[in-house]
Amino acid sequence: MKIGLISDIHGNLEALEKVLEYLTTEEKVNNIIVLGDIVGYMANPNECVQLVKKYDCIQGNHDFAVTHIEFLDYFNPIAKEALLWTINELTIENKNILKNLPLTKLYKEENFTISHGTLINPEEFLYLYNIYDAYENFQVMETKLLFVGHTHVPKYYVLDKSNSPATIEMTSHIDYDYKIQLEENKGYIFNIGSVGQPRDYNNKSCFVIYDTVEKSIKYIRLPYDIEKTAQKIKKNNLPNFLYKRIFLGI
Numbered sequence: 001m002k003i004g005l006i007s008d009i010h011g012n013l014e015a016l017e018k019v020l021e022y023l024t025t026e027e028k029v030n031n032i033i034v035l036g037d038i039v040g041y042m043a044n045p046n047e048c049v050q051l052v053k054k055y056d057c058i059q060g061n062h063d064f065a066v067t068h069i070e071f072l073d074y075f076n077p078i079a080k081e082a083l084l085w086t087i088n089e090l091t092i093e094n095k096n097i098l099k100n101l102p103l104t105k106l107y108k109e110e111n112f113t114i115s116h117g118t119l120i121n122p123e124e125f126l127y128l129y130n131i132y133d134a135y136e137n138f139q140v141m142e143t144k145l146l147f148v149g150h151t152h153v154p155k156y157y158v159l160d161k162s163n164s165p166a167t168i169e170m171t172s173h174i175d176y177d178y179k180i181q182l183e184e185n186k187g188y189i190f191n192i193g194s195v196g197q198p199r200d201y202n203n204k205s206c207f208v209i210y211d212t213v214e215k216s217i218k219y220i221r222l223p224y225d226i227e228k229t230a231q232k233i234k235k236n237n238l239p240n241f242l243y244k245r246i247f248l249g250i
């Protein structure tokens with residue numbers, strides 16, 4: 001079975017449409033899973049919620065914030081301004097969809113768990129940045145694999161239990177068609193990057209495919225019509241930095 005995992009769409013309709021089309025027609029995945037932050041930052045929150053609502057989705061911090069105004073103070077001024085715009089734009093139906101999403105989900109048969117930020121206290125939307133964070137999360141994992149998003153930077157961590165004590169290795173700077181063969185006696189945490197606003201100095205959408213038969217994870221980068229997304233940011237008077245950052249991948 002092939003599973004497409006995507007995260008941090010952030011209202012970027014052009015990027016989302018491109019990625020969904022690729023996953024369904026090119027890769028012919030059996031299932032698509034969304035790791036949160038469907039809205040926030042860019043100009044098509046309603047369209048993005050409607051496009052992904054048929055898939056398994058979990059809640060990101062931006063999805064949570066649209067129905068919890070008191071949570072807005074945790075955001076930087078640019079994110080907060082975009083969220084206030086998003087709250088005004090979202091329909092009640094779409095707000096309810098976001099509000100009712102779970103924070104984590106465990107897939108027992110396929111041996112993986114998903115969370116937006118971390119598996120420890122997922123409601124706090126903490127960041128899994130480094131080996132220390134990975135170590136803590138490996139301690140509470142009930143599955144071989146954990147997929148997260150939130151940082152918008154693709155990265156993965158491998159726990160090797162055959163060493164004593166167990167070791168953890170981190171790999172970043174992931175580019176096109178990067179494939180990892182899963183091994184016995186190892187645990188993995190994958191940060192799957194961002195569809196709508198990548199921040200690893202690469203402006204192409206980032207996502208992964210988990211092949212449960214081949215036992216592999218493939219990272220994919222896909223270009224989309226950035227100019228079209230950027231024009232909508234301008235037209236809706238969203239913060240100018242949001243316009244710049246999608247071209248730069250920051």
Ligand SMILES: [Fe+2]
Nearest residue numbers: 008037060150
């Ligand atoms: Fe995000």
